[in-house]
Amino acid sequence: MPENAQAGSRPATLIVDHEDQSATLIAEIENYLSQQVQPRTAVMNEHEAAEYIGCSVSWLRNNRRSSTAPPFVKIGKNVRYRIDSLDAWLSQQEIKN
Template identity: 45%
Template sequence: MNSTNIEKRAYTEQETAAYIGMSRSFLRQSRMEGQRKNRTVAPPFIKIGRAVRYLKEDLDQWLDNHSKLNHLVCVGGMNA
């Protein structure tokens, strides 16, 4: 079997950042801080020894769970 044809299931932090379009800094901070008020919840991750990995199916579900916006609504009477 040719190893170049294997589809990856677990992504590194750098691969995950590129896949979801967020920074590595976002991934690190959200992993360390956990769920905080008014912050985007980080995608689920796994640890294998010291290595942090993100599973493709978790990333796809995390992306699907975010609302799709057609436009932003002004809140609190502030004008854009």
């Protein structure tokens, strides 16, 4: 047994390998969690809705009463867009050749 080795101690390479494996596992878990779908609320405000469907807030405001815009709900004075309604509206906008 080498002079500076103690009984029951592990070589430094095993400790480094264990730390590398732990770091790799943690990185894989963090990557997996970041890719999971986050729970959505049932409604969005006009800024979130505009971003969601790819238009400007001003387009939503100007066309709110038009049949070309997605349906909305009023909660008190606030305008909200149901996610299900936005998804349905987007599906209706598809052009099939």
